[in-house]
Every structure is written in structure tokens, then in C-alpha cells.
Amino acid sequence: MSVCGGATIKIYILKRILMLVPLLICVTFTSFCLLKVLPGDPVFSMVGERATPETIENIRKEIGVDRDFLSQYLGYLELLGHGNFGRSYYSNRDVMEDIAAKLPNTMTLAVAVMAIAVPFGLVAGMIMAYRRDGFVERVVNMFTIGGVSLPVFWIGLIIMLILSLKLRLLPPSGTGGFKFIVLPALTLSLPVISTLARVAAASIEESMGLQFARTARAKGLAPLKIAVVHVMRNALIPVVTIIGLEFGSYLNGAVVTETIFGWDGVGRFAMQGIIMRDYPVIMGCVITCTAVFVVVNMLTDIVYHYIDPRIRIQNGKW
Amino acid sequence: MASGKTYLYVIVFMFALSVMAPFMPLQGPERIDLESLQEPPGLAHPFGTDHKGRDVFSRVIYGAKVSIGIALTAAATACIIGTLAGMTAGYYGGRIDIVIMSVVDFAMSFPALLLAIAISVVLPPGIYSAMIALSATGWTSFARLLRGKVLTVKSLSFVDAARAAGCSNARVLFVHILPNCLRIAFVMIGIKLGGFILAEATLGFLGLGVQPPAPSWGAMISASRAYILTAPWTVFFPGLMITLTAFCFNLYAEKLKAACDIQML
Numbered sequence: 001m002s003v004c005g006g007a008t009i010k011i012y013i014l015k016r017i018l019m020l021v022p023l024l025i026c027v028t029f030t031s032f033c034l035l036k037v038l039p040g041d042p043v044f045s046m047v048g049e050r051a052t053p054e055t056i057e058n059i060r061k062e063i064g065v066d067r068d069f070l071s072q073y074l075g076y077l078e079l080l081g082h083g084n085f086g087r088s089y090y091s092n093r094d095v096m097e098d099i100a101a102k103l104p105n106t107m108t109l110a111v112a113v114m115a116i117a118v119p120f121g122l123v124a125g126m127i128m129a130y131r132r133d134g135f136v137e138r139v140v141n142m143f144t145i146g147g148v149s150l151p152v153f154w155i156g157l158i159i160m161l162i163l164s165l166k167l168r169l170l171p172p173s174g175t176g177g178f179k180f181i182v183l184p185a186l187t188l189s190l191p192v193i194s195t196l197a198r199v200a201a202a203s204i205e206e207s208m209g210l211q212f213a214r215t216a217r218a219k220g221l222a223p224l225k226i227a228v229v230h231v232m233r234n235a236l237i238p239v240v241t242i243i244g245l246e247f248g249s250y251l252n253g254a255v256v257t258e259t260i261f262g263w264d265g266v267g268r269f270a271m272q273g274i275i276m277r278d279y280p281v282i283m284g285c286v287i288t289c290t291a292v293f294v295v296v297n298m299l300t301d302i303v304y305h306y307i308d309p310r311i312r313i314q315n316g317k318w
Numbered sequence: 319m320a321s322g323k324t325y326l327y328v329i330v331f332m333f334a335l336s337v338m339a340p341f342m343p344l345q346g347p348e349r350i351d352l353e354s355l356q357e358p359p360g361l362a363h364p365f366g367t368d369h370k371g372r373d374v375f376s377r378v379i380y381g382a383k384v385s386i387g388i389a390l391t392a393a394a395t396a397c398i399i400g401t402l403a404g405m406t407a408g409y410y411g412g413r414i415d416i417v418i419m420s421v422v423d424f425a426m427s428f429p430a431l432l433l434a435i436a437i438s439v440v441l442p443p444g445i446y447s448a449m450i451a452l453s454a455t456g457w458t459s460f461a462r463l464l465r466g467k468v469l470t471v472k473s474l475s476f477v478d479a480a481r482a483a484g485c486s487n488a489r490v491l492f493v494h495i496l497p498n499c500l501r502i503a504f505v506m507i508g509i510k511l512g513g514f515i516l517a518e519a520t521l522g523f524l525g526l527g528v529q530p531p532a533p534s535w536g537a538m539i540s541a542s543r544a545y546i547l548t549a550p551w552t553v554f555f556p557g558l559m560i561t562l563t564a565f566c567f568n569l570y571a572e573k574l575k576a577a578c579d580i581q582m583l
Contacts, residue, residue, distance in 0.1 A: 027428070145568045151564075
């Protein structure tokens with residue numbers, strides 16, 4: 001820790017947080033533009049086609065879509081500045097409150113996915129690296145390629161059919177405790193295990209050829225100890241990157257998986273918003289997800305600092 | 319393991335079968351037959367029939383053309399856009415590089431599927447919206463990769479020679495540097511295709527891709543979802559085809575990567 005005191009890492013973190021602001025403004029602007037060119041008119045879908053022109057005009061005023069584009073956008077930014085995502089066009093509920101209520105569910109599921117994926121992924125990666133070109137390696141390799149080739153919505157339905165509809169072991173859908181989380185977590189962890197295993201294998205193979213690994217072997221240490229303590233620690237960097245990326249982009253798969261399994265999280269909320277053309281809901285979800293993604297990536301960079309002294313952050317730069 | 323080309327042939331075969339399908343003795347993919355609802359797989363219908371009596375085998379075969387076609391077109395488009403952006407950034411450097419790469423970083427900070435969904439919602443759903451959505455999320459990897467490649471290629475002496483001979487920037491870039499980058503760009507297409515197949519299926523599943531009753535693997539699964547208990551084959555076979563196609567593309571990409579000795583994340 002002598003190379004880099006606590007002050008520089010603090011400066012670095014501060015810089016990264018400051019960089020979030022322009023990024024999030026870009027994100028809000030882009031998604032706002034996308035939504036404004038939407039062909040469907042939210043007012044029509046709210047009141048139906050038979051409403052009188054006056055009613056439509058009143059609602060337009062109420063939700064502010066009668067103003068010009070820039071003032072709408074600035075109004076939205078002002079709202080955001082007050083920590084507010086606006087109200088849903090349909091339920092008239094506060095979007096920020098809804099997301100705040102659903103985010104813990106999403107996080108629980110994400111953590112459960114990682115709890116399954118990280119140990120299995122690392123073990124599979126070690127098998128692939130240490131049994132290169134053996135029969136076991138080929139089988140594991142095929143499985144990992146299969147894992148990234150499975151559509152999550154399909155394998156989710158198949159798992160649901162077998163485990164809950166046929167065998168009646170677990171509830172097919174809903175939000176709740178351990179029993180409810182197993183199916184969606186299992187489904188979502190399959191591609192993550194595969195990606196993790198492949199990256200870990202490549203990284204382990206690289207570091208087990210290095211000199212320190214030879215030294216450890218020459219010292220007569222147990223092979224398992226070398227593999228776990230010496231080689232694994234050195235191979236962790238790309239693995240941590242992938243864990244971070246997968247955790248952050250977890251929502252990619254979650255939109256579908258949460259919808260299938262009726263898990264009351266942000267992914268399902270976003271999907272409902274998209275189907276109903278509920279602008280405030282879509283915007284709130286996109287901004288939340290992007291923020292989570294960027295923050296997780298930032299945390300990943302900071303974790304590097306602690307697991308690998310060679311890339312300690314210096315003067316707020318790499 | 320078989321060689322990489324074998325996997326490519328499987329996909330080419332599926333695509334050819336799909337294109338030739340109208341000339342084969344198959345029940346039309348959109349023909350509704352109320353006499354044979356939800357029949358299990360058998361001689362008359364190898365993959366069974368769905369809740370409207372449509373032949374699942376025929377629909378799956380016809381669907382191959384749509385799914386593989388969309389993935390290929392999207393990959394080609396993403397490759398062209400990404401290559402142009404990446405090469406320009408790498409070649410000119412400086413401010414141009416900063417601007418282009420900030421756009422790339424920004425586009426990458428969106429969750430990819432969410433962006434694809436947003437685009438498919440904005441555009442009227444159909445083949446083109448799915449293609450645009452996929453290319454819009456896929457071009458960034460090409461831009462990153464090609465920028466890095468151009469950075470190394472442009473320092474080689476034949477580039478200096480071309481410049482000394484009085485070639486314009488455009489000529490150096492497209493006639494001298496581009497041929498050296500094509501290989502890596504093609505490998506990246508191979509890597510992306512498996513993911514594109516899955517993403518296209520997901521969009522179809524969400525009702526944002528090709529519109530029913532036209533056969534598309536993702537849309538078939540979402541339409542049959544409600545009948546999974548009574549007619550599981552209507553969900554099983556389209557998904558199997560998606561997995562098989564993505565699997566073949568991914569295995570092929572694996573071989574390509576090994577053959578070209580390229581490390582990419």
C-alpha cells in the first residue's frame with residue numbers, strides 16, 4: 001500500500017463519480033430522444049380512441065407533452081435534479097418509489113445468480129485449464145459453449161416445465177423467499193457460468209506458465225494449493241472484470257427472466273413500461289440500470305487496486 | 319471435435335433448406351388446420367402441431383431463413399459501421415479518436431438488450447427494426463477492435479511507403495490498411511453471430527421482431543408459452559433450433575479464434 005496512499009485512491013474515486021454526471025446526462029438525453037420519436041401516442045393508449053378532443057388536450061397539458069421538445073427535456077432534468085422520475089402515466093404512482101421498492105428484489109436475484117455462477121464458473125475454468133485437451137476438458141468446453149448458446153427465455157420455460165409443472169418441486173412464478181428465487185437464479189446463472197469458466201480458463205493457463213508458479217512447484221507445494229492460492233490469485237483480474245460486467249449487465253437477461261418467472265424486479269417493471277409505452281417508467285428504469293452498470297464497473301476498477309498491487313492507481317491515473 | 323467448417327456447413331444446410339422450403343412437400347407454415355390441434359410429434363407432423371393446428375416442423379424450417387438472415391445482415395451492417403468508425407479513429411487519432419471512442423464507450427454503457435428493445439419499440443416492429451436494433455448494439459465491438467488493429471498496422475513501414483509515394487489518406491486507409499484488417503473483422507463477425515441469433519430470438523419472444531403469423535423462432539415460443547403443459551413440443555423445438563444455430567456459430571467462432579490466434583473479450 002506504500003506506493004499509493006489512501007488519498008490518491010480517494011481522488012480517483014471522486015473523479016470517476018464526477019464522470020458519471022455527463023454520462024448520465026447523455027443517457028437521459030438519448031433515451032429521451034428515442035422515446036419522443038415513438039409512433040404510439042401515450043395519451044391515446046391512456047384514454048382510448050373514443051375520448052373527446054378536450055379530454056385529450058387536458059391530459060396532454062397535465063403530463064406536459066404539449067410543450068416543445070427542449071422544454072420537456074429541461075423539465076425532466078429539473079425533475080431528476082430533485083431525485084424524482086415523475087409519475088407513471090397509468091398507475092399514477094411515483095416511479096422513483098416503485099423502482100426503489102423493486103431494486104432490492106433485482107439485487108437479491110443478481111446476488112443469487114452470482115452465488116451460483118462464481119463457484120461453478122471458477123471450478124469449471126480450473127478443470128478446463130488443468131485438463132487441457134483431455135476428455136473432461138472437451139466435455140466441459142462443450143457445456144460452456146452450450147451455456148452461452150441457450151436462449152434464457154427458452155431454458156427458463158423448460159426448467160419451469162420440468163421442476164415446477166411436472167415434478168412440482170418449486171413454485172413456477174412469484175416473488176418471495178428461497179423457493180421462488182431458485183428457478184430464475186438457475187436460469188440466469190447458466191450463461192454467466194459459461195462466460196466465467198472460459199475467461200477463467202484462459203487466464204489461469206496464462207499465469208500457470210509464469211515463473212512464480214514454477215517456483216511454487218519446485219518448492220514442493222501441493223498442486224491444489226498452487227492452483228488455488230498462487231495461480232488463481234494472479235488469474236483473478238480478467239475474472240473480476242467479467243464478474244463486474246456480468247453483474248452490471250445482469251439486466252439484459254433479467255428483463256426476460258423476471259417477466260417469465262413473475263419476479264417483481266426492475267427488469268419486469270421496465271418490460272411492463274415498454275409494453276404500455278409508459279415514458280416515465282422506461283426512462284426511470286434505463287437511467288437506474290445504466291447508473292448501476294457504470295457504478296459496478298467503477299467498483300470493479302477499484303477492486304483491482306486491492307487484488308493486484310501491480311496496477312495500483314497512482315495520482316488518480318492508471 | 320470436428321473441424322470448424324463442419325459447424326458452418328450445418329448452418330448453411332439449415333439456411334438452404336429454409337430457402338428451398340416452398341418447393342418441398344411441407345404444410346404451409348401459416349396454414350391453420352383445426353382438424354389436428356396440438357398433435358404430438360408423429361409421422362404426419364415430425365415436430366407436432368401447435369394450438370392452431372399449424373405444423374411446427376414447417377414453421378421451424380421457414381423460421382431459419384428469417385432468424386439467420388436477420389443475424390447475418392445485422393452482423394454485416396455492424397461490421398461496416400464499426401470498421402469505418404474504428405479505422406477512422408485509429409488512423410487519424412487526436413480529437414477525432416477521442417470523439418469517436420467516447421461515442422463507443424457511451425453506447426457500450428447502455429445495457430445492450432435494453433437498447434435493442436428501446437429501438438425495436440421506437441421503430442414499427444418487423445424484420446428491419448430487429449436488424450437495426452442488433453446492428454446498433456453490435457457495432458461498438460468492431461469499432462474497438464479495428465481501432466486497435468489500425469493503431470498497430472499504421473506504424474508499419476509499408477504505410478509510410480504508401481504515404482511517401484503520395485497516396486491520399488483515403489487511399490492509404492482503404493487500399494493499404496483495410497486489407498490487413500479484414501481478417502480480424504471477419505473473425506469478429508463469426509464471434510458476434512451466435513449472440514445475434516439469441517438477441518433476435520429474444521426480440522421475437524418479446525413481440526418486437528418479425529410479426530406473427532410469419533414464422534420466427536422467438537415468436538413461436540412466446541405464442542406457445544401458454545400451452546407448455548399440454549403441448550410442450552411447440553415450445554421445445556423452436557428453442558432447440560435457436561440453441562443449435564447459436565451453438566454452431568459459437569463453435570465455429572471458437573475454431574476461428576484458435577486458428578487466427580486472436581485474444582478477444
